[in-house]
Amino acid sequence: MALFLEILSWGLLIIGSMMLIIGGIGMVRLPDVFSRMHGAGIIDTMGACTILLGLTFQAGLSIVTLKLVLIVVFIVFTSPTATHALARAALHGGARPQLDEPVEDDPASQGEASSKT
Amino acid sequence: MASVIRAKARFLPLGGGWSLLHALSLGLVLFCLWLLLSGFFVTLLLSLGVVSVAFVVWIAHRMDVIDHEGHPTHLTIRALLYWPWLIVEIIKANINVAGAIVRRRMSVNPSVIEVKATQETELGQVIYANSITLTPGTVTIDIDKDIIIVHALTLKAAEDLESGDMDRRVTALEAHPPAEELPPPLPPGGQTK
Numbered sequence: 655m656a657l658f659l660e661i662l663s664w665g666l667l668i669i670g671s672m673m674l675i676i677g678g679i680g681m682v683r684l685p686d687v688f689s690r691m692h693g694a695g696i697i698d699t700m701g702a703c704t705i706l707l708g709l710t711f712q713a714g715l716s717i718v719t720l721k722l723v724l725i726v727v728f729i730v731f732t733s734p735t736a737t738h739a740l741a742r743a744a745l746h747g748g749a750r751p752q753l754d755e756p757v758e759d760d761p762a763s764q765g766e767a768s769s770k771t
Numbered sequence: 772m773a774s775v776i777r778a779k780a781r782f783l784p785l786g787g788g789w790s791l792l793h794a795l796s797l798g799l800v801l802f803c804l805w806l807l808l809s810g811f812f813v814t815l816l817l818s819l820g821v822v823s824v825a826f827v828v829w830i831a832h833r834m835d836v837i838d839h840e841g842h843p844t845h846l847t848i849r850a851l852l853y854w855p856w857l858i859v860e861i862i863k864a865n866i867n868v869a870g871a872i873v874r875r876r877m878s879v880n881p882s883v884i885e886v887k888a889t890q891e892t893e894l895g896q897v898i899y900a901n902s903i904t905l906t907p908g909t910v911t912i913d914i915d916k917d918i919i920i921v922h923a924l925t926l927k928a929a930e931d932l933e934s935g936d937m938d939r940r941v942t943a944l945e946a947h948p949p950a951e952e953l954p955p956p957l958p959p960g961g962q963t964k
Contacts, residue, residue: 673869680872684924688910689881692868692924695907700865717810724807734904734911741912741922751883751912751922 659711666708673701687744688751691737698733702726793837798828843894849944856940861906864928868907871925880926888917889938895945902937 673696680693706726710719805820806812831837843850871878886903890896900911900919908928913920923929931937 676869688922720807734901737904
């Protein structure tokens with residue numbers, strides 16, 4: 655049973671870490687500010703929550719577990735608001751989403767996107 | 772513009788109704804939170820906790836923020852049914868977006884789509900908009916009456932949202948009280964400040 659919990663916990667921690675790395679890669683690779691927000695979205699939701707869930711299995715059944723669960727709840731309730739505030743601020747600041755172009759790695763469009771923000 | 776006017780009429784505040792139930796529920800939640808964060812079960816500390824919880828509830832009452840929106844007790848049971856579905860959707864969307872990001876040639880098609888929010892209360896719309904944002908691949912940019920403007924990263928994310936499944940579930944989640952059962956408008960207690 656203890657072994658099972660360890661495997662579950664470490665599995666979750668590894669999945670969470672992978673999600674954090676993928677989210678970070680997304681924040682660099684994606685073309686404009688609005689798309690990059692989706693990369694950050696991966697970090698907030700699955701990255702943070704899976705790591706915290708993995709940590710609850712490490713902590714066992716104690717008050718620390720409940721505190722970790724509370725952190726998850728607060729992240730889940732606050733992060734959409736923060737993301738939405740960021741999106742609105744970007745829109746009001748004059749950034750326009752790049753639409754439906756094939757995604758490219760050419761520096762010209764990336765420079766354009768970052769200069770708009 | 773008749774639709775806009777109708778939409779506006781629907782969003783008149785449902786009375787800033789202060790109810791004992793919401794206050795009690797807020798107090799209970801705060802006290803549980805206090806217990807969890809302290810972890811001490813000594814009489815002195817417990818009574819200090821009770822005093823501070825009562826103080827906070829009193830302040831919240833004076834600020835007139837204890838209402839069905841800030842503390843939606845009426846949604847509890849249905850929310851517990853909605854969350855597991857939302858978690859599954861979030862996991863699926865995460866895998867989809869993560870897959871799109873790690874491809875050698877990223878398969879992203881950023882688009883801005885408009886979806887209609889069929890919720891009848893502002894609280895329902897907030898839940899819907901937050902659920903959209905919480906799902907990776909879609910971010911709520913703006914809301915105009917009952918049209919939510921969404922930035923979608925991949926085609927699949929846009930299609931999933933346009934299928935309207937989430938909208939239907941959130942509409943089912945909010946229990947819209949029939950018009951005649953609305954809480955009465957502003958009791959005198961709400962006007963102390």
